[in-house]
Amino acid sequence: MKWPRLFGTSDESSVLRLSIATTLLIAIFGVVFGLVSGSFSIVFDGVYSLIDASMSALALAVVRLITSYAVNVDLPRKWRERFTMGFWHLEPMVLGLNSTLLVGVAVYALINGITNLLSGGHELHFGPAFGYAALTVSACLAMAVVESRANRRIRSDFLRLDIKSWIMSAGITAALLIAFSAGYAIQGTAWEHLTPYVDPAALVVVCVVIIPIPLAEIRQALLDVLLVAPPDLKRHVDAIAARFVERYGFEYYRAYVAKVGRSREIELYFVVSPDMPPKRIAEWDAIRDEIGRAIGGDESHRWLTIMFTSDPQWAE
Incomplete structure (x- = not known):
């Protein structure tokens, strides 16, 4: 059996x-x-x-x-x-x-x-x-x-x-x-x-x-x-991030990606203006969820970090 x-x-x-x-x-x-x-x-x-x-x-x-x-x-x-x-x-x-x-x-x-x-x-x-x-x-x-x-x-x-x-x-x-x-x-x-x-x-x-x-x-x-960024993954994440920068009026973004075996390691930092109207935590989380869905892929083998900051040093 x-x-x-x-x-x-x-x-x-x-x-x-x-x-x-x-x-x-x-x-x-x-x-x-x-x-x-x-x-x-x-x-x-x-x-x-x-x-x-x-x-x-x-x-x-x-x-x-x-x-x-x-x-x-x-x-x-x-x-x-x-x-x-x-x-x-x-x-x-x-x-x-x-x-x-x-x-x-x-x-x-x-x-x-x-x-x-x-x-x-x-x-x-x-x-x-x-x-x-x-x-x-x-x-x-x-x-x-x-x-x-x-x-x-x-x-x-x-x-x-x-x-x-x-x-x-x-x-x-x-x-x-x-x-x-x-x-x-x-x-x-x-x-x-x-x-x-x-x-x-x-x-x-x-x-x-x-x-x-x-x-x-x-x-x-x-x-x-060596965590070399796969070109196709980098292009995909860049396209998604640029779209959200334009949609929500962020200043710019920084994307860091790597492929480790079957996993996809993705870190996204969105730099926002200090004068941007405040949002509730739930609203920021909703934007994160939206970005995650747009990036797609197998979530069980994806390490995704999305951060919003007005300090450029956090993104570099």
């Missing part, structure tokens, strides 16, 4: 759990078949999947923290007192760490592949290697499709990265499948002396292709950690 809740596509956590379980199976499968077939590229594929599974488990823990804080449930009081501004900042850290580890593993495997090529390669049992590659490609593509369909509704950065990982894994294993097929085909021909080079050559090509892919995630994670 608990199976659908543990492994499903209804929410971010259940999809990540399904991904972790599948990745672990593929990782174990890869390491075992890599050792049996004598393929370093398959062992690399298994280790790559193992690291991906561990990072997905960490991502799942962060998702639970972020969700618990956002909906105000299942979070110890002590944690709320110590993390008063939420856990959104953990998301880019985990995404950056995940991508960095994947790049590091790929670079290490690339060096090993080149070393193996220069030393004359090694013998490979193509039967088990071919079977592994075919099954793994099918599993990776199936998971990529399942997660893509789920993320159309969920819209999670973690799932987006996980989908990329599944596509990368499918691409890696598909390249190995092609290489193993070619190696098997040249056995018993005049090109048979090249078969020891098939596995390390495939490993080198795969690593060269996949190393640049996580770099975009590392860049985005750094932008989030």
